[in-house]
Amino acid sequence: MTFITYTTLDQPLSIDVFNHHLIKLSLPEQEKILRYLRWQDAHASLAGKILLLEAFKQAGFPDISLKEMYRDDYGKPCLANTPAFNISHSGKHVVCAVSNEDVPGVDIEEVRPIGFEDFSSYFTTLEWNAINHSSDPLEAFYQHWCAKEAFIKRDGRGLSNDLRTIEVTNNLVKMDNQISYVRYFDIFPGYKMALATEKDMDVQLIPLRLNSSELH
Template sequence: MPLLKLLIINFKLLIMLGTLKVFCFDLDKLTAGSEQHLFDLLTYREKERIIKYVNPLDRLQRACGRVILKRMLIEEGYAENVLQYIRLDQYFRPYIDHLIDFNISHADKQVVVAMSMNTRLGVDVEKVQEIDISNFDRVFVDDEADKIKLSNDPIRYFYELWTKKEAVLKANGKGFHLPLSAISIGSDSASCEAEYWKLQKMQVHPDYCCHLAFSGNQVIEQVTLEPSFLF
């Protein structure tokens, strides 16, 4: 095949494949006083919403997530004041316009922000820690509950399934208006309300589980951020 024709075919394939960006940040990289610095980069409305959280870690997680989102949106050509245009749909899912979709998740010291220009998506990150799995039996269908119990590492497997389901719920957009048991999970795919979602495990930190749910054909770009990106 001639080189020029091959290059044209590859270029068309790249156009067909969207890019889904996943930016990850470890809050332990921040220095003392960073919370105020992050707050200075947010809109008044964002600050008012965040300061309602009593726990300093909750405030820091949310401020960091919003600043990362802001930086990502600016990279895509949005204005410096883009955060003031964020709205909530009928299920309280944040959005800006029909051109782009984004999702934020955080757990303990990890903050993850996913974004794409041409697909619906959801992301969930959870810290793996000891819990009583029996308290969540109603969340899983019978075969899922059995797989958890028979797993070599039931706690880890629980979080693998949990983050997959949460990511799909967030991509679907209805959140907790739908039960987690309504989602059918496969190894790298899921279905919910007759919608099909692809699943991708994200390597964020050894002590955490993180999954991404999305539709269509996507090239996933994962970036581990340094504080310089925020400030």
């Protein structure tokens, strides 16, 4: 089972909620959040950690502390002896995936008008043909991009991977001998979201209101 918690930040977290959850983090993570210049970045980063704790609870691990969170060599947040997790945010939305039987990779992207033709070098010939022959090439571009990002985040090595070596075909993503299953979600209008896992599995979607006292 994979648990996906998600939220929308239409406005900043209240001061009480922000401070209440900030002190649950390790000192380096607190400092990282407080260094952001835009409230949107700081609050999205903290929101991801709040979603993470709630997803742990849903997965049956209510007592996990984030005080020991650290970053690996690729900058990915990690915790020892916990279910695998991944966090993503774009625009005003934040999502978190926790799995008690797999390593998930999740990505969300706001669909914005761009000249995606400039990104052809990041896709295989098969992918590029599928995008350009789609009924909505811009939507197809973002769906492929989300799938690649979700796969990369599941792999854990970040953008050190060459995107051209990763190929998306419908619900599968392949790189060398690695294959991941991809599921797409249309939770937020105007956004694309993808989850990459080793195999197809049940997913529970859990919306949260972060200014709610229920999360204290």
